Amino acid sequence: MPELPEVETVKETLKKVILGSRITSVDIYYGNIIKTSKEEFVKSIKNQVIEDISRRGKYLVFHLSDYYLVSHLRMEGKYFIKRDEEVDNHEHIVFNLDDGRTVRYHDVRKFGTMELVSKEITINEHLSHIGPEPFSEKFNADYLMNLNSKKQLKPFLLDQSVVAGIGNIYVNEICFLAKLHPERITNTLKIQDFESIVVETRNILRKAINLGGTTIKSYTSSLGVTGRFQNELLVHGKNGGCPNCKQPILKIKVGGRGTYYCKNCQK
């Protein structure tokens, strides 16, 4: 599933090619992707200019003239820019641009969502259920400690209301780098532990963004951008030895999610 670095990569890639373009019409081949009224969607999107594209958590936000188009890629959503090619089976929403190009939303699993939101409210108000961005000042050790959560650490960090944008891959890496067991009950952690979570979260996300995200079988970026962070993963998907102590990396389920960790290094 695309997480913060992957969505950030998609955003930056799309910004380079479609900012300023006008959408002349939209063709919907699989309507369930659209969570707001489909009739309104088709009608409202006509003649909207793509003024900006931003990211909030794992959401991609197209700033149109009068609306936000809020897109969540979920498991395998991708965007492609094409010209006259025939529409592929997995291309569910096709935006036609004024210069003859098309922006195609491609989603094999069809779990992705889109909604059109009036600009009468800000995008942060619309997405107010999402917690602070990892690079914002609000995301700090005191904030995490004060939440006084009784959850296990891994589900705590996966909770989008705690921090935005982190998913299964990066949380495995963060717990490893912070030397914390993913099943630790969060309110047993000390302030120094929360500090290292904040530092490692930012380090790993920054590094992943610089490498264009992680390309794994359920996620490749659109527009020919292939992330290279998979080469840097320390524990996620590994079955060899721990990079620190050479003990075997263990795989367990935590909150139903595949979890990789080192019993020796993570307490």
Ligand SMILES: [Zn+2]
């Ligand atoms: Zn180890």
